[in-house]
Amino acid sequence: MVIDLHVHTRVYSSCSILESEEAIREAKKIGLEGLCFTEHNLRWEHEALQKLSQKENFPLFCGVEVETREGHLLVFGVNKSFAGITPLDELRELVKKENGVMIIAHPFRGFLLFGFADLSLQVEMASQRQIYQQVEAMEILSGKAMKKENDLAQKVSKRLKLKGVGGSDAHAPGEIGRGVTIFKKPVIKNEAELITEIKKGEYEAVYWLEKFKILNKG
Amino acid sequence: MILNYVRNKHVYTTEPKNNLLLVCAASEETFFSARVEVTVKLPDLEVVEILGKIKRSPFTRCQEAVSMLPQAMGLRIGPGIIKLVHNLVGGTKGCPPLANLVLECTDAVILHFTTEPLKEILKKEGEEQIVAYQEFLRQNPRLFNSCVAFTPDSPLTKGIKEEL
Structure with missing residues (x-):
């Protein structure tokens, strides 16, 4: 099952200009099989999410992007x-x-700022942050991070033997599906099953939108 | 009535030693006088030490907020830091001018690494300078459309929009 695990809608995230219905429309258009709304610090009401999912006939999941001193989770x-x-x-x-899961979001986003590439953060040093010991997985493919930053996240997750997920961190139309997680399980019905699958680690992170565009050009 | 108000601000970085960069920011004005020192670990830009002193302030809570400074230890200089610093040191419970001094320090860290490459570009002229800016933008795609110089219509971004 192909799910974009990291999406912000304007319903609960003031920094997003993406309507929930629009996000679903885009997801369907590019062949995604589920979306996960992860608003900043806020959680969707269960009933509202179910209602929207039924109305649009599209699987929707929900998490929260929580702000901590150590980063976004x-x-x-x-x-x-x-x-x-x-x-x-x-x-x-x-x-x-609560038997839930925590995933460190975009761990190196914005790290390779102008000129900072010269500082050359090595994988070994980048792996030392304490927060990585506290999470079940790492977002190794973020739609909001540069390729170099995602590559570093990938290397760090490999070194730490942390599973890697993908998510777009979409805040605007056109951003859905930049990063997705392809789960081995073909159908995930609810959040409890999603948590089980994240813990199981049978999935891969993929630059979905990029591939979709290339395939559809051909 | 004659109003008299003076404000001076001074921010500087020292040369990194043992992978540590020390940044100091001082604000000296009629009502508020404070100094903040931030030590940042390289290359991951993590705040490892932060000290502050307030000489005078019209708000009592600003004096108390100095004890909140260590909460900013462990933060990494990158996206989201403004909100974090304001939350940890500023806000209604903290001291916004003190939080601003911390942010002056984090800004200075970025400038410490950015001014030299920019100076190199400015030494070039004409087409050579444009090419240098374009290469600079390739390495730092987040700057695309971040200011007038790097808008999609700018000659500095000509031909590289698609690459980004």
Whole structure:
């Protein structure tokens, strides 16, 4: 099942200009099989998400992108919204209690800023951050990170033996599907199953939109 | 009534030593006087030490906010840092001018690494300079459309939009 695991809609994320229906329309158009709304600190109401999913006849999942001092985390399985900056330890405990999962989002996004390439962060050093010990997976393919940054994330995840997911981090039309996660399981029905699959680690991260455009040019 | 208000701000970085870069920012004005020192670990740009001192401020909470500075330790200088610093050190419970001084330091870190390559480009002329800017943009695609010089219509981005 092909799912974009990281999408922001204007319903709950003030920085997004993407309508939820528009996101679904785009996802269908490019052949995705599910979308996961991960708003900043806020969680969709279960009923609203179900209603939208049924109306559009499209599988929708929900997580939260939680802000911590150590970075942004995609959290699944915790049925609550957050405010401000959440302490990582507190979040870890909560996720553990609820049997959820935490994924470190875009770990190196913006890192290779102008001139900083000269600083050449090596994989070994990049792997040392404590936060990587606290998560079940790493977003190794983010639609908002540069290829170099995603490549570094990929190398770090490999070194740490962390599973790697893909997500677009879409905030605007045209961004859906830049990164996706292709799960081996053909049908994932709900968030509980999604969590099980993330933990299982049977998936791969793919630059979906890029491939879709190339295939459709030919 | 005669109003008299003076404000001076000074920010500087030192040369990195043992992969540590020290940045200092000081603000000296009629009502507020403070200094912040931030030590950043290279190459991952992580704040490893942060010290501050407020000489005078009209707000008591600013004096108290100095003790909040260590909360910014562990932050990495990159996207999202403005919001984090304002949340940790500024805001209604903290001291916004102190948070701004911390951000002046983080800005200075970026400038420390960016000014030299830019100076090199400025030494070139004509077509050679344009080519240098284009190469610079290739290496830093986030700058595309981030300012007037790098808009899609600018000669500096000519022919490389598709690559980005």
